[in-house]
Amino acid sequence: MKRVIVAVVALILVAGGCVLSIYNERNNTNYLIDMTNQIETAFREQDLERTQQLADQFVEEFKERTRYFPFYMRHSDVSQIEENVIMLPILLEAGDMEHFPAELARCRNQLDKLGDLELPLWENIL
Amino acid sequence: MAITAIRTVIIYIFIIVAMRIMGKRQLGELQPVELVVTLLISDLAAVPMQESGMPLLNGLVPIVVLVAMELLLSALMMKSNGFFTLISGTPIVVVKDGKLDTKALKRLRLTVEDLMESLRQQNMFDIRDAAYIIAETNGKISVFPKPDKQPVTTGDIHKVPSDTGAPVIVVSDGKMVDWGLEMCGLTEEWVKAQLHKKNCPLKDVFLMTADKSKQYYLLRNKDTGASGGEKP
Numbered sequence: 001m002k003r004v005i006v007a008v009v010a011l012i013l014v015a016g017g018c019v020l021s022i023y024n025e026r027n028n029t030n031y032l033i034d035m036t037n038q039i040e041t042a043f044r045e046q047d048l049e050r051t052q053q054l055a056d057q058f059v060e061e062f063k064e065r066t067r068y069f070p071f072y073m074r075h076s077d078v079s080q081i082e083e084n085v086i087m088l089p090i091l092l093e094a095g096d097m098e099h100f101p102a103e104l105a106r107c108r109n110q111l112d113k114l115g116d117l118e119l120p121l122w123e124n125i126l
Numbered sequence: 127m128a129i130t131a132i133r134t135v136i137i138y139i140f141i142i143v144a145m146r147i148m149g150k151r152q153l154g155e156l157q158p159v160e161l162v163v164t165l166l167i168s169d170l171a172a173v174p175m176q177e178s179g180m181p182l183l184n185g186l187v188p189i190v191v192l193v194a195m196e197l198l199l200s201a202l203m204m205k206s207n208g209f210f211t212l213i214s215g216t217p218i219v220v221v222k223d224g225k226l227d228t229k230a231l232k233r234l235r236l237t238v239e240d241l242m243e244s245l246r247q248q249n250m251f252d253i254r255d256a257a258y259i260i261a262e263t264n265g266k267i268s269v270f271p272k273p274d275k276q277p278v279t280t281g282d283i284h285k286v287p288s289d290t291g292a293p294v295i296v297v298s299d300g301k302m303v304d305w306g307l308e309m310c311g312l313t314e315e316w317v318k319a320q321l322h323k324k325n326c327p328l329k330d331v332f333l334m335t336a337d338k339s340k341q342y343y344l345l346r347n348k349d350t351g352a353s354g355g356e357k358p
Contacts, residue, residue, distance in 0.1 A: 006147055007197035010190050017187070075179040 021072045022118050028065040029115030035061060036108040039088070043101065048092070055089040073117065081110045129178045137171050140186055144193045149200075157214045157264055163196045214263040221259035224272060234261050245269060291338035300329040300347075310338050320344075 035058050042051040062085045069078045084107050091100045117124065144167065156164065167189050174185030203210040220230045220241065231241065242253065244267035250256060258270040280286050294306040302314050317336075321328060324344060332350050336342040 003147060003149070003197045004201045007194035007201075010194040014187055014190055014194075017183075070181060072181050072183050074181070074184075 017072075018120075022120075024068060025073075025118050026115055028069075029111050032058070032062060032065060032111050033108055033115070036104055036111070040101070040104055043104070052089065052092050055092055059085055059089060069114075073114075077114060077117065081107065081114060084110065130175065133178065133182055134175050136182065137175055137185065140189065141167070141171050144189055148193055148196060159199070159213055160196065163192050167192055217263055217268075218261045219258065220261055220267075221253070221256050224254070224257055226253070230261075236261070241267070288339070290341060293335040293337045293341075293343065295333065296336045296342070297328065297331045297334035299333075300331055302328075306336075310336050312336055312340065316340070 035054065039051055039054045039058060042054055062082065066078050084103060087103055091103060170185055170188050174180050174182050199213065203213055218230050218234055220227055245253060248269050250269055250271065255271050255275040256269050257272045260268045262268055291310055294309050295303050296306045296312060296317055297303065302317065307313065320342060321331065326346055330347050331344065332347045333345040334342060
């Protein structure tokens with residue numbers, strides 16, 4: 001009977017961990033996607049100072065908010081996005097206004113996919 | 127490299143705990159489903175050990191789930207005979223009253239050579255000596271010989287010796303073995319008294335076995351490697 005209790009507790013803990021990881025992932029990726037939208041708006045309004053400020057902030061926020069992602073996600077999935085995120089303020093500083101929107105769109109798309117990666121959807125399960 | 131080493135230590139400890147929780151069944155006695163789970167666990171454990179880019183949890187979570195499912199499945203199998211039959215099947219009688227059932231052999235996908243090999247492993251070289259042969263759910267073959275081929279027991283010749291129980295280890299490498307003492311109903315004081323009689327301190331004992339009738343066998347450290355050992 002003791003072993004059955006251990007089994008049930010283990011399954012409950014795993015289920016809890018799954019819910020927590022999905023919540024953490026969705027919550028943080030949604031926040032980061034919102035930030036990319038803000039950066040895009042500032043960029044479209046030609047407010048380069050604010051865009052630069054938001055891009056710098058975005059890099060810091062990304063590092064902070066994806067700190068626990070490698071606990072349950074492939075490290076390469078996170079580091080691949082990080083490489084692109086770091087490029088954003090550098091592109092702005094260098095005045096490369098042609099590539100910046102494309103890089104920003106790529107980051108948003110990658111974050112969007114990352115947010116769905118842990119969801120128990122059929123396409124992820126199968 | 128340090129990461130791999132640390133991850134290996136964590137997984138090693140985790141696997142020991144998981145196997146301990148799963149229970150004491152011997153590998154040869156595993157039901158097919160248990161064997162598959164054991165193989166799966168070993169495979170799952172190997173992946174995060176080698177791939178440091180993979181989260182450790184991706185290896186540990188499937189193991190936890192498999193062990194938990196296995197425990198629940200075995201609990202259900204103990205509760206319900208129907209469920210046990212569904213998962214593990216039923217034993218199949220291959221030889222009944224000395225007659226070979228070829229249909230049963232076909233159902234088991236066993237050849238006569240396979241059957242003879244299993245019989246030989248049980249010291250039966252002639253199939254005619256078997257009254258019953260049963261293929262168990264874990265894949266092993268059980269054999270019951272015909273009455274005239276069964277070995278004679280002490281009961282058959284009405285010379286039953288007194289039940290002294292099996293000799294068990296009571297001292298191993300200078301340390302008392304509690305379960306052994308409990309099994310043969312002896313106390314530490316009794317062991318110490320016997321050792322005192324033999325003028326042998328506890329730390330000098332390599333092995334001491336005893337049975338319920340207080341018969342014991344003592345092997346000192348200095349006697350190991352030679353044909354040593356003392357009886358009372």
